[in-house]
Amino acid sequence: MSKQIIQSEKAPAPIGPYNQAVKAYGMLYLSGQIALVPETGELETSNIQAETHQVMKNLYAVLSEAKLTFGHIVKTTIFLSDMSLFAQVNEIYGSYFTGDYPARETVAVKTLPRNVNVEISAIAVVDL
Numbered sequence: 001m002s003k004q005i006i007q008s009e010k011a012p013a014p015i016g017p018y019n020q021a022v023k024a025y026g027m028l029y030l031s032g033q034i035a036l037v038p039e040t041g042e043l044e045t046s047n048i049q050a051e052t053h054q055v056m057k058n059l060y061a062v063l064s065e066a067k068l069t070f071g072h073i074v075k076t077t078i079f080l081s082d083m084s085l086f087a088q089v090n091e092i093y094g095s096y097f098t099g100d101y102p103a104r105e106t107v108a109v110k111t112l113p114r115n116v117n118v119e120i121s122a123i124a125v126v127d128l
Contacts, residue, residue, distance in 0.1 A: 008065035011058045012036035015113065020062045023126065028066050032079065032121040033058040034113055048085050048117055052092040055120050060096075063124065070096050072124040078106040079119040089118050 006021035006028065014020060014031070021030045035044040035054035038061070044054040063069060080089060086106060094101070102122070112119050 006062060006066045008061045010038055010061035010064070012038050012041070021066060023066060026126045028063070028068060028072070028124040028126060030059060030062055030122040030124065032077075032119040033062070034116045034119050036114075043114060043116060045116065048088045049092055051116065052089050052118055055118055056093065056096050059120060059122060066124075066126075068124050068126065071098070071100075072126070072128060073097075073102045073122045074125055075123040076102050076104045077121045078104065079112055079121075080106060080108045081112055081115075081117045083108040085117055093120070 003022050003024035005019045006023055008020060011020055011033065018031050021028055023029075033055050035051040036042070036058065037044055037054060038058070044050050060070065063072065076093075078089065078093065080086060090106075
């Protein structure tokens with residue numbers, strides 16, 4: 001089985017030497033998304049809720065390009081600039097899933113790309 005590169009024009013273009021997602025061996029590996037608005041290239045940083053929603057919209061755009069949904073996600077990693085943001089990010093993040101939540105870890109890191117507050121990456125199964 002070969003790998004397939006997934007690119008969506010409805011999600012921000014990569015800002016480095018990586019792809020939005022790679023499909024291989026029945027899995028989709030989604031690169032971390034930050035709150036870049038694809039239409040403008042600007043960051044959505046008005047508040048942590050809006051920032052988190054934009055991150056989730058960007059993940060959804062890549063999932064949709066691969067003809068998948070949040071229900072296909074089996075693992076996520078949430079990176080935060082500060083753990084004090086956990087409850088607010090968790091509430092928004094959780095609203096995108098129904099029922100069976102994916103496995104996850106959440107970590108606070110010193111700095112994220114473009115000095116954002118949240119970045120989320122994911123792994124999804126292609127067939128449920």
